[in-house]
Amino acid sequence: xxxxxxxxxxxxxxxxxxxxxxxxxxxxxxxxxxxxxxxxxxxxxxxxxxxxxxxxxxxxxxxxxxxxxxxxxxxxxxxxxxxxxxxxxxxxxxxxxxxxxxxxxxxxxxxxxxxxxxxxxxxxxxxxxxxxxxxxxxxxxxxxxxxxxxxxxxxxxxxxxxxxxxxx
Numbered sequence: 113x114x115x116x117x118x119x120x121x122x123x124x125x126x127x128x129x130x131x132x133x134x135x136x137x138x139x140x141x142x143x144x145x146x147x148x149x150x151x152x153x154x155x156x157x158x159x160x161x162x163x164x165x166x167x168x169x170x171x172x173x174x175x176x177x178x179x180x181x182x183x184x185x186x187x188x189x190x191x192x193x194x195x196x197x198x199x200x201x202x203x204x205x206x207x208x209x210x211x212x213x214x215x216x217x218x219x220x221x222x223x224x225x226x227x228x229x230x231x232x233x234x235x236x237x238x239x240x241x242x243x244x245x246x247x248x249x250x251x252x253x254x255x256x257x258x259x260x261x262x263x264x265x266x267x268x269x270x271x272x273x274x275x276x277x278x279x280x
Contacts (some may be wrong), residue, residue, distance in 0.1 A: 116251075120244025127238025134230040141183045144208060144221035152207040152217075154199055165199055170205040171214040178207070178217045184224035 152169030155177070166179045199205070209217040 114248050114251075116244050116248045118167050120241045121246060122241070123237050123244060124241030127234050127236070127241055130234030130237060131231060132234075134227065134234060137183060137230055138223065138227050138279055141221075141223040141227050144183055144210070145220060147208040147217075147221055148211050150207045150209055150217075152205050154201050154203045154205055156201065165219070167205055167207060167219070169209065169217060171209060174214065176209070176217065178215070180216075182218050182220040182222075183227045206252050 148171075150169040150171055152167045154167050155167060156166035157163075164179055165181060166177060167176055168177045170176070205219055207217045207219060208221040209215075
């Protein structure tokens with residue numbers, strides 16, 4: 113097996129795994145449009161550099177705590193600081209929770225553009241991997257179709273001549 117084939121297989125596998133992982137996040141993001149609402153309140157806000165909100169909410173008398181802003185996990189760094197500027201400890205928030213698993217909740221339901229970008233990244237890995245495999249296959253076919261060097265053909269004929277002389 114050639115190095116380009118191994119590299120192509122590795123890229124294709126990474127692409128499929130990335131697409132499966134982020135495909136689940138895409139599915140969950142679409143499903144979150146149908147999640148239920150609950151009233152919650154912000155219990156902790158770490159400093160602006162960490163930009164993490166922690167909130168609690170109650171579903172059927174059971175209290176849950178989460179720190180998930182959205183399903184894409186897209187609010188980090190400076191973007192998170194700007195998005196979280198409007199939140200303060202003790203503030204009431206609307207929480208969207210998964211009715212099948214109430215411990216899974218977000219403040220912003222739905223899909224974000226990063227969901228699609230991650231899926232496209234996986235598709236790009238898969239495309240590159242398949243391209244490497246097809247190129248390696250084309251090279252192998254070309255090698256088989258290429259005429260052998262004349263000198264090696266002479267060596268082969270000499271060997272076959274010796275073989276026939278030895279058999280007589």
